[in-house]
Amino acid sequence: MTPTGTRAQVLIRSGGCCERCGICLANVPADVHHRRPRGMGGTRDPEIDAPENQVAICRVCHTWIESHRAVATDQGWLVPRKDPRHPRDVPVFIDGGWYLIEPTLIVPVDLTPPF
Numbered sequence: 001m002t003p004t005g006t007r008a009q010v011l012i013r014s015g016g017c018c019e020r021c022g023i024c025l026a027n028v029p030a031d032v033h034h035r036r037p038r039g040m041g042g043t044r045d046p047e048i049d050a051p052e053n054q055v056a057i058c059r060v061c062h063t064w065i066e067s068h069r070a071v072a073t074d075q076g077w078l079v080p081r082k083d084p085r086h087p088r089d090v091p092v093f094i095d096g097g098w099y100l101i102e103p104t105l106i107v108p109v110d111l112t113p114p115f
């Protein structure tokens, strides 16, 4: 799948809302964030390009993730390159609960928060 196709898929999955805070993205700056960073020439890596690795988020959430990297990693919004798990297997913390990001939807998982 081309990056353009994946991006479109992520935006459809989001329903036009930030996948972290839920704000409508129609009238705010928004980004598609790569949970595992693309790094040097990584855009051709199918794991990096997978929709499970990408989230549609508002700029406020994107800035929070990039400026709170340790907590963002604990909450699954960043998946370090050294983490052996596929991003699809790394849950994210949203509004008090844990969710797994799948290609076409985000599903709740029963986890006890570590904090």
Ligand SMILES: [Zn+2]
Pocket: 018, 019, 020, 021, 022, 023, 057, 058, 059, 060, 061, 062
């Ligand atoms: Zn947001």
